Amino acid sequence: MTSDLPRLLAGPAPDAARGLLGTLVRANGVTVRLAESEAYLGTGEDPASHAHRGPTPRTTVMFGPPGGLYVYFSYGMHWCANVVCGPEGMASAVLLRAGEVVEGIRLARERRGAAVDRDLARGPARLAQALGLDGTATGTSVLDGQGPVVVVPGEPVEPGQVRSGPRVGVATAADLPWRFWIAGDPFVSAYRRSARAVGSPTVPR
DNA sequence: AGTAGGATAATCT
């Protein structure tokens, strides 16, 4: 169950991604109930993973112990937050994609500027911004209570309510069903697949 | 409601 977070994060990324749904991610005065996540595996296992070609200065944290934060800068203006999982030495992580702000909503509104509440953390860069996260959080742990981010169990999600499918926006390995979300949850993001997705028909199905 | 294009910089080839 989600009550044993260290054990969950030490396991395979897809399991961790699913298990993190419904948990509460608290950082810098804002708490988000996670509604959507994606799993990224390691070297040689997942072409869409930053760690696919082995460790680099940016991705060394992905090879570290589970529970570590990997926050990367993307598209020249956005930060996206991942929680490292799997055994130390193997790279894998869970991208925190979307959720509902359940605490500190005023602070989240200030950080996000003009946006309806539904969109405060609906998308990975929005979520990171709502939580006030940037690269300085990289390398801290969500398990030891020392870093800016703490993950605590929330109301459990019915296993039957969890859906999975292709990850959003990835340019390769667009068919692997490593995106997880809570069925019917309005705080799940609704973005399209990468325009550059290869190896798949342009229209799924 | 849905689509399209631009902004903008670290990282890797």
Next chain:
DNA sequence: GATTATCCTACTG
């Protein structure tokens, strides 16, 4: 020099 795990705005119907 190409690419990118995105978001926002503006446009069309």
